[in-house]
Amino acid sequence: MLLLTWHNRLGHLNCRSLKHLATLKIPPGHLSKVASPKCPACKYAKAKRRRDLQELECPITKHDKPRNQVSHDQMKSSQPGSLAIFSGKFSNIPATWSSIFIDHNTHKTYVEHQISTSAKKTQEKNSNSEKLAADFNVQFKSYRADNNAFKSDLIRIYFQFKNQNITYRGVGVLRQNGIAERYIRTISEKAQSMFLHEIIR
Numbered sequence: 001m002l003l004l005t006w007h008n009r010l011g012h013l014n015c016r017s018l019k020h021l022a023t024l025k026i027p028p029g030h031l032s033k034v035a036s037p038k039c040p041a042c043k044y045a046k047a048k049r050r051r052d053l054q055e056l057e058c059p060i061t062k063h064d065k066p067r068n069q070v071s072h073d074q075m076k077s078s079q080p081g082s083l084a085i086f087s088g089k090f091s092n093i094p095a096t097w098s099s100i101f102i103d104h105n106t107h108k109t110y111v112e113h114q115i116s117t118s119a120k121k122t123q124e125k126n127s128n129s130e131k132l133a134a135d136f137n138v139q140f141k142s143y144r145a146d147n148n149a150f151k152s153d154l155i156r157i158y159f160q161f162k163n164q165n166i167t168y169r170g171v172g173v174l175r176q177n178g179i180a181e182r183y184i185r186t187i188s189e190k191a192q193s194m195f196l197h198e199i200i201r
Contacts, residue, residue: 012193045192073180119152
């Protein structure tokens, strides 16, 4: 039960990562040898329909170095939230959209919340992700994105100015940007697990 308590405290972190932290003595060390518990909130949040066996797979090119390619996608929440405010007055404008960026090599993930999917807002969030990467001496070389705001003239000119390439997935072919789609699912499941945990505990 103690391992399950730490699982809940750390935002429903998967047990493999939790046990790795236990070997570093972050949770108590003996938890690294405890059997993995079953979390009802996680089980319910991750429940999916049976996968179609005829679904085709699209191979994802593996990159041997960070920054070679970054996947981008946007997700929408049915429950509006608020943008983080570090100074000034609190904004009542609801934020229902998020931009997600995933490095193909390290799978490092960065999420920026936004109030709309306009080209200007999306370009601002993309600049923020690149500023964060620059703090670690990383500069993105190419992007994989959907046919949304990333295909606007504003963002294409921005990429040309920074000498970056971009490829787009086909309409309705989600698996061509599968890395971003999978991480959107992971983030959604984490949020659902924490929400359900508050209801059933």
